[in-house]
Amino acid sequence: MNRRRRLLIGAAVAAPLAALVAAKPRARSGAHDDYFLGLQSALAEAGLLRPTLVIDRARLDHNLGRLKANLPANFAYRIVAKSLPSLPLIEHVRRATGTDRLMVFHQPFLNLIAERMADARLLLGKPMPVGAAQRFFAHHRNLDFDAAAQIEWLVDTPTRITEYAELARARTGEGMGPLRVNFEIDVGLHRGGFGDAQALAEALRAVLAEPALQFSGLMGYEAHASKIPGFLGGPRGALARAMQRYADALAAVRETLGADFDAGALTLNAGGSTTYAMYDGSEPCNELAMGSGLVMPTDFDVPTLADHQAACFIATPVLKALERTDIPGIESLAGLMRAWDPNTARAFFLYGGYWLAEPVSPPGLQRNPIWGHSTNQDLYNGSTEVELGVGDHVFFRPHQSEFVFLQFGDLAVYDAGRIVETWPVFTQGA
Template sequence: MNRRRRLLLGAAVAAPLAAVVAAKPRARAGAHDAYFRALQSALADAGLMRPTLVIDRARLQHNLARLQANRPRNFAYRIVAKSLPSLPLIETVRRATGTDRLMVFHQPFLNLVGERMPDARVLLGKPMPAGAVTRFFAHHRNPAFDPSARIEWLVDTPVRIAEYAELARARAAEGLGPMRLNFEIDVGLHRGGLRDGRAVAEALRAVQAEPSLRFSGLMGYEAHASKMPGLLGGPRGALDRAMQAYAEALGAVRETLGDTFDASALTLNAGGSSTYAMYDGSEPCNELAMGSGLVMPTDFDVPSLADHQPASYIATPVLKALDRTEIAGIESLTGLFRAWDPNTARAFFLYGGYWLADPVSPPGLQRNAIWGHSTNQDLYNGSVDVELAVGDHVFLRPHQSEFVFLQFGDIAVYDDGRIVETWPVFTQGA
């Protein structure tokens, strides 16, 4: 065999070996840093040795300050209640921002707001089935909260407008006030809504023809903008296109209303946590909605929120810490798994689990893909150098807040090294 052939053969063998070596996981390890050690001590001092949703009050206040600094001053702010599903949390945001505007997405939450927060002005964040609207009215009890003045119902199709007109006529027959309708418009997300100016004009004429209905404004959600790749114009291009669509819809409103058109009297809603900071105040809307960016679940780790801080964590105790990870039926492969991935050496069974969340402390933890998920005792693995024992807490960051926050009971509020209060969350039913 000549030298050239030996070199080629050696290269052919070395290349896949190098690929295997490069793919082999490296051991990760670590302990809680000072922040998470303090949070763990605070939870233990408060007797919270169960899965707990924690909000860091100082970080929440930081994010509120960033909201106030980044939001165009000529735009009002509307709190997205589904992302902050706790009345005390919403009250905290209201005090910091001075707003009485809420966006609500669930009929039981709407009834709760009407009962406990009657001064709120509510825009529905999605179109409610007519039956859900009927149920809201059937269970509404607080006379201080007048639905005719306080609620804007979101509508997206002529059919829904007709359904709501029937409900409004029935209310009018009982001597009750009209229903105000806000139009969902499609500004590029393509999740439904009125698609162009012509559709907006036709919907507006249908509302004008019904004495028991009132037109209240437009809502255009553009969550896609912050995720648009540069190849397709990037976030700025997507937002510009969304606002062009918004301007077309508003132009149709202006033309249809004629001399009675008054933009300042309408709710012209846009925005979201990942896009609110991209607005400069020149857009055709007059208010921005935002919620998740105040607590920063991982789905909102985007460049437009780079100056916000993670303010919410799931904390749960370690129930069992084992020095060996064994999977039923394949115990003989334990050594092989450990040799390939040293981060599978130890096994930690948590109190609860299977949340939409990622572990953040201590570093080096990973979910066991073979074991799978468990809502009872979730299994995480770590190397021999991960510093974690029975009774310690594992901290995870939720992917989102709107549903995950509802899974733990009262929120624990952390401030200055202590759990200072607890905030009840919304209930899904009732």
């Protein structure tokens, strides 16, 4: 065999071996840093040795400061209630921002806020089935909250307008004023709503012809803008296109209303957590909605929120810390799996689990892909160097806030090294 052939064979053997070595997982390890040690101590002192959703009030206040600094001066702020689903949490945000505007997405939440926040001005964040609106009125009891004046129902089709007109006529007979309807417009997300000026103008004329309805404004959601890659124009290009569509819709409103047009009297809503900081005040809207960016679940780790801080964590105790990971039926492979991936060496069974969340402390934990998830005792693996024992907490960051926050009961508010209070969350039904 000549030298050239030996080199070729050697290279053919070495290449996959090198790839295998490169692919082999390295051991990860670590312990809680001072922040999470302090949070763990506070939870233990408060007796919260169960799955708990923690709000860091100092970090929440930092994010509120960034909101106020980034929001254009000529825009109002609207709280997205589904992303902050707790009355005390919303009240905290209201005090910090001075707003009475909320966006609501769920009929039971609408009833609760109308009952408990009589001064709030509410915009529906999605078109509700007319039956849900009927149920709201059937259960509405707070006479200090004027539902006709303080709620804007979102409509997206001529059919929806017809349904709400029928409801409004029935309610008018009970002495209630006209229902206010806000038009959902498609500014590029393509999730429904009025997509062209002619259709919007025709719908607006239908509302103007119905004494039981009152046109209140436009809502154009542009969450897609922050996700548009550079080769398609990037976030700023996408936002510019969305705002051009918004301006076209507003022009149709202006033309249809004629001398009655008054932009300042309309709710012209836009924005979202991932986009609000991109506005400079020149856009055709007059208010921005934002919620999740105040607590920062992982889905909102985007460049436009780089100056915000993670302010919510799931904390849960370790119930069992085993020195070996055995998978039922393949116990004999435990040593081989550990040799390949040292991060599978130890097994930690948690109190609860299977949340929309990622572990953040201690570092080095990973889910076992063979075992799968459990909502009762979730399994996470770690190397022999991970510093974690029975009774210690594992901390997760939720992917989102709007649903995950509702899974743990009262929120635990962490401030200055202690759990200082608890905030009840919304209930899905009632």
